[in-house]
Amino acid sequence: MFVSAYRSALESALGSALDRVIVPVRKMPAAGTLSAGLLAILLLAGIIHIVTILLVPHYSGADGWSRAATAAVKEGWTPLVSPDASQAALPGLDPLFVHGLCKVAIRDAPAILSLEAANKFWSLALYNRSGTVVFSLNDRTAVDGALEMLVVNALDAERLKESPQADLEGMIIVESANADLIAVLHLYAPEPADRLEAQTQIAAAQCAPAPAFTEN
Template sequence: MRQFLYALVTGIFGAVLLHIIIILGVPHFTGQDAYTRVTQEGPPFVFHALGSRPDKTGLAGLDPFLKVAVCHFDITRQPLSLVAAGDGVDFWSVGIFDQDGNEVYSMNDRTSVAGDLDMLVATPVQVAQLRKTPIAALAETILVEHRGTAGYVVLRALAAQESAGPEAQAFLKDAECLPFTGR
């Protein structure tokens, strides 16, 4: 009887563990994880606006009150500069994600400097180099340390009323996601 219970408990534990591994591994093996889908939107270092209906990769901005754009990047050679003027938009937020879809950093217009997006995403080595030789133009820039070299940015703008839609779209259109050139 003891051996039967041991075999039963071991079998149940093994089945649960196997199911968890399969569920967590499916996005990796199917190529349908968030990072892969964002890279299929278009070239890197460009914000790609998401529509209200899923596109060819399955991405969509489904919230009718938020306009959304995504940008993927690789900071192996140089940091990423994120810049957007927040005037004219009631609320915006930005999230930086690594290749695995883990959020590295997020902020919104309430926690930014003067309501504008001015951020630099860099590897730890690049951050150390920037701090060693400070650039005056980066005095109010938010410096974000990214442990990996690739990832994606999600930029959202609130359009609570239909009349606010054009301002939110303009905010996303004018936003920059470019390699840092050292202003």
């Protein structure tokens, strides 16, 4: 039974091969068919092009977010003191600065970010997964050059509006729809002494989950 099935399959395969050999030379496809084919190729290419461009940021393992997330190894701020360390973590960082990276998760609790650095320029940006800046500021925008920031999700922002917390006065409140953020801190430190100072300042800086809000 198997043999006969095999034989008939073989015959049909051979038959089709014979068909192909015997078929006379076909005439060239009409111009209409050709242009329809080209149009189909172009349309498909266009769709693939757009989809690829839109998907690259999601599937690139070497985008800014992924690199920063890999480099932010510590709880709290991970300092990048030397230009080489900065370079290894993220390309395009200013060599005259000391940088700090911190993963900020605000799904369950607000996050508190603080820094005391009054005498030199510094700036901070919060990035979401797609590398978009959610919020950024510099030492002039902050009060007295000191940073006191609370990053909250939409639910906590709502709670804050309903029952303002007394101990949050003077804090910068940032609301974000993204549960996971990365904070990047830049401290201007052109001289070796400045680098040491910036390193101390980052070590003393805070980046941690805040205690949940108390009900008034």
